[in-house]
Amino acid sequence: MAFVSDLERVGRLVEGRLAELLTADGLSDAGDARLAEAMRYAACGGKRLRPFLLITSARLFGVSEADALDPACALECIHCYSLVHDDLPAMDDDALRRGRPTAHIAFDEATAILAGDALLTLAFEIVSDPRYCADSEARAELILLLAKAAGWQGMVLGQALDLAAERGGLDKTRIAGMQALKTGALFRFACEAGAVLGRANAAQRAALVAYASAFGQAFQLADDLLDAEGDAKALGKAVAKDAGRGKATLVALLGIDAAKERLRALVAEAEGALSQFGERAITLIETARFVASRKS
Amino acid sequence: MAFVSDLERVGRLVEGRLAELLTADGLSDAGDARLAEAMRYAACGGKRLRPFLLITSARLFGVSEADALDPACALECIHCYSLVHDDLPAMDDDALRRGRPTAHIAFDEATAILAGDALLTLAFEIVSDPRYCADSEARAELILLLAKAAGWQGMVLGQALDLAAERGGLDKTRIAGMQALKTGALFRFACEAGAVLGRANAAQRAALVAYASAFGQAFQLADDLLDAEGDAKALGKAVAKDAGRGKATLVALLGIDAAKERLRALVAEAEGALSQFGERAITLIETARFVASRKS
Numbered sequence: 001m002a003f004v005s006d007l008e009r010v011g012r013l014v015e016g017r018l019a020e021l022l023t024a025d026g027l028s029d030a031g032d033a034r035l036a037e038a039m040r041y042a043a044c045g046g047k048r049l050r051p052f053l054l055i056t057s058a059r060l061f062g063v064s065e066a067d068a069l070d071p072a073c074a075l076e077c078i079h080c081y082s083l084v085h086d087d088l089p090a091m092d093d094d095a096l097r098r099g100r101p102t103a104h105i106a107f108d109e110a111t112a113i114l115a116g117d118a119l120l121t122l123a124f125e126i127v128s129d130p131r132y133c134a135d136s137e138a139r140a141e142l143i144l145l146l147a148k149a150a151g152w153q154g155m156v157l158g159q160a161l162d163l164a165a166e167r168g169g170l171d172k173t174r175i176a177g178m179q180a181l182k183t184g185a186l187f188r189f190a191c192e193a194g195a196v197l198g199r200a201n202a203a204q205r206a207a208l209v210a211y212a213s214a215f216g217q218a219f220q221l222a223d224d225l226l227d228a229e230g231d232a233k234a235l236g237k238a239v240a241k242d243a244g245r246g247k248a249t250l251v252a253l254l255g256i257d258a259a260k261e262r263l264r265a266l267v268a269e270a271e272g273a274l275s276q277f278g279e280r281a282i283t284l285i286e287t288a289r290f291v292a293s294r295k296s
Numbered sequence: 297m298a299f300v301s302d303l304e305r306v307g308r309l310v311e312g313r314l315a316e317l318l319t320a321d322g323l324s325d326a327g328d329a330r331l332a333e334a335m336r337y338a339a340c341g342g343k344r345l346r347p348f349l350l351i352t353s354a355r356l357f358g359v360s361e362a363d364a365l366d367p368a369c370a371l372e373c374i375h376c377y378s379l380v381h382d383d384l385p386a387m388d389d390d391a392l393r394r395g396r397p398t399a400h401i402a403f404d405e406a407t408a409i410l411a412g413d414a415l416l417t418l419a420f421e422i423v424s425d426p427r428y429c430a431d432s433e434a435r436a437e438l439i440l441l442l443a444k445a446a447g448w449q450g451m452v453l454g455q456a457l458d459l460a461a462e463r464g465g466l467d468k469t470r471i472a473g474m475q476a477l478k479t480g481a482l483f484r485f486a487c488e489a490g491a492v493l494g495r496a497n498a499a500q501r502a503a504l505v506a507y508a509s510a511f512g513q514a515f516q517l518a519d520d521l522l523d524a525e526g527d528a529k530a531l532g533k534a535v536a537k538d539a540g541r542g543k544a545t546l547v548a549l550l551g552i553d554a555a556k557e558r559l560r561a562l563v564a565e566a567e568g569a570l571s572q573f574g575e576r577a578i579t580l581i582e583t584a585r586f587v588a589s590r591k592s
Contacts, residue, residue: 024449035448035456085413090405109386113409114456117381117416118448124420125443128436136432140424143439147421152331152414153320160331160410 003286010055011048013065017073018043021126038107038115039122043080045098049291050190051076053215056283057194057208070132071142071193074123078150079186081119084112086159120150133197141196149189158182175250176217183223184216191215203276210273211284218266219291221259224251226295267292299582306351307344309361313369314339317422334403334411335418339376341394345587346371346486349511352579353490353504366428367438367489370419374446375482377415380408382455416446429493437492445485454478468549472513475546479519480512487511499572506569507580514562515587517555520547522591563588 022040051072058068087094087102088109095105104112127143130136148154158181161170165178191212195205228251251259270288274281318336347368354364383390383398384405391401400408422428423438444450454477457466461474487508491501524547547555566584570577 034460035453039448081413085409088406088409090409110384110459111456113381113384113386114452114459116413117377118452120413120416121443121447121452124439125447128439128443130436130440136436140426140432140435140439143420143424143436144426147417147424151417151421152335156410156414156417157331160407163406163410164330 003283003290006283007047007049007052007287007290010052010065013069014048014051014073014076015044017069018076021070021073021122034107034111035114035118038103038111039119041106042084042103042112042115042119043077045100046076046080048076049219049287050079050186053187053190053212053284053287054193056287057191058197060194060208060277060280060284061198061200061204063194063198067133068194068197070126070129071197072190074126074146075186075190075193077119077123077126078146078155081116081123082150082155082159084116084119088112091159091163123150138196142193145189145192145196149185154181154185155183158185172250172253175253179220179250180213180216183220184213187216187219188212207273207276211270211288214266214270214273215288215291218263218270218288221250221263221266222292222294224249225256225259225263227251228256263292299579299586302579303343303345303348303583303586306348306361309365310344310347310369310372311340313365314372317366317369317418330403330407331410331414334399334407335414337402338380338399338408338411338415339373341396342372342376344372345515345583346375346482349483349486349508349580349583350489352583353487354493356490356504356573356576356580357494357496357500359490359494363429364490364493366422366425367493368486370422370442371482371486371489373415373419373422374442374451377412377419378446378451378455380412380415384408387455387459419446434492438489441485441488441492445481450477450481451479454481468546471546471549475516476509476512479516480509483512483515484508503569503572507566507584510562510566510569511584511587514559514566514584517546517559517562518588518590520545521552521555521559523547524552559588 019040022036022043024036051069054072054075055065055068059065083097084103086092087097088104094102096102100106102112103115107115123146124143126132127146128139130139133139150156158178161174161178162182165175170178188209191208192205194200195208200208227249250262254262267288271285274284315336318332318339320332347365350368350371351361351364355361379393380399382388383393384400390398392398396402398408399411403411419442420439423442424435426432426435429435446452454474457470457474458478461471466474484505487504488501490496491504496504523545546558550558563584567581570580
């Protein structure tokens with residue numbers, strides 16, 4: 001399938017560029033080596049969906065993959081840092097991620113915390129660097145969007161609400177609100193960043209934001225369905241852990257059949273949001289279909 | 297003393313602006329409230345030395361306090377996040393900070409980790425916001441400098457090396473290198489940011505960087521002397537903990553008398569670096585004298 005090979009090809013681009021960005025210049029001390037090694041470990045693997053969305057959204061407006069690659073890598077740094085911190089004993093306490101020991105198991109807790117902090121900070125170093133984009137206005141706008149998406153009224157708040165939900169129960173509206181922050185905010189940034197890099201007009205940007213909103217919900221629902229029904233081996237992480245923890249998921253509230261129906265509706269919504277782009281949006285549409293049907 | 301009242305006045309400015317920046321717009325959920333409350337708790341108190349240095353450096357070039365206030369607050373967010381994460385059980389495991397329970401004691405470990413992440417992210421949101429400074433070139437440059445100072449080849453690396461030093465021993469050169477990263481990098485940013493905001497020329501900027509380097513070393517040495525000789529009550533945190541942990545400090549290596557002599561030399565070096573500014577640099581000079589002689 002052409003889509004999957006495109007996704008994998010961009011994934012390799014991101015992998016290669018991250019390896020470059022995570023190569024320390026001129027540092028040799030043992031302590032340096034360990035921190036950088038933990039960062040590279042944490043930034044390794046995964047489908048690179050967020051960078052793919054960013055690069056594909058930018059491509060809609062004729063932006064080359066090379067010009068979108070660095071902000072895409074920055075976004076992936078933020079995603080990876082959030083996984084490292086979420087996996088910590090004080091948070092979700094997960095030992096397995098992408099089929100490998102989580103960072104605090106492979107290294108130690110202090111190193112995992114610092115590697116997460118460093119990946120988060122590196123994201124802003126990458127986006128502010130004039131070498132990938134001479135337009136300081138665009139860079140500053142991307143940073144503002146990224147900080148808002150990732151921060152105390154975005155992703156971090158989503159994680160805080162998710163932890164709070166384990167204590168109390170959340171209703172459907174609140175679960176959706178929490179997930180819009182925890183996983184939705186970075187997807188939205190991915191698509192909006194493509195619009196910023198491509199100097200999209202307001203209608204184009206709004207369409208991408210609407211697509212990202214439906215996409216993010218579809219992604220989360222598919223993720224929860226995989227947790228409820230999936231195969232731990234294929235996923236490379238523990239399954240059915242949400243129910244075991246009393247985690248707030250829509251699948252638990254809606255039931256599996258209604259959740260699958262809602263998933264189909266969200267994919268249709270994502271497709272509909274992009275109608276103004278016609279055939280050019282086919283890859284974004286395929287991406288939504290892909291996340292809804294994935295088995296791992 | 298005019299200097300101390302100036303420091304306190306700017307501290308109140310920073311305190312007030314941080315309170316505004318940490319007021320969530322339109323959020324009301326219990327989970328929101330807890331995260332934001334932990335951020336405000338963590339951002340409260342302290343002498344606000346770094347913001348003071350930034351504002352005072354910018355003032356050298358005629359930049360108003362109002363125009364330098366937001367980047368100064370962003371810098372303080374980074375400093376406060378680093379304290380929250382450094383205090384965590386997996387890191388320095390401190391229960392007391394500024395005379396109050398540390399964030400993970402006052403809240404819980406997960407909330408402390410997230411509040412730290414959120415303060416770090418907020419710093420970049422603040423610096424990228426066009427409302428305090430219309431010049432996107434300057435904002436992007438400040439972000440790049442801040443990310444480098446705070447990140448994997450700056451402050452975070454310093455903390456990683458400091459933790460590694462508890463395991464092995466460090467010699468004088470390596471301790472100085474670690475401290476230049478762990479505490480020096482943010483002081484350097486403070487002074488360099490003033491130069492960027494004030495559109496300083498290369499010689500002026502280099503002078504401020506040289507001042508910051510001596511200042512940072514003086515600050516750290518004074519801090520270590522306080523730990524070795526100080527009064528826990530005045531400091532609001534535990535003392536003599538460095539020696540107890542085998543922490544790498546210059547005081548332990550040099551002895552107290554030689555450390556005090558070195559401290560005097562560093563203050564003289566900081567003063568000398570600013571000679572081109574003449575009388576206008578008096579506040580920066582007084583700041584260096586202040587940190588060298590402080591008792592808390």
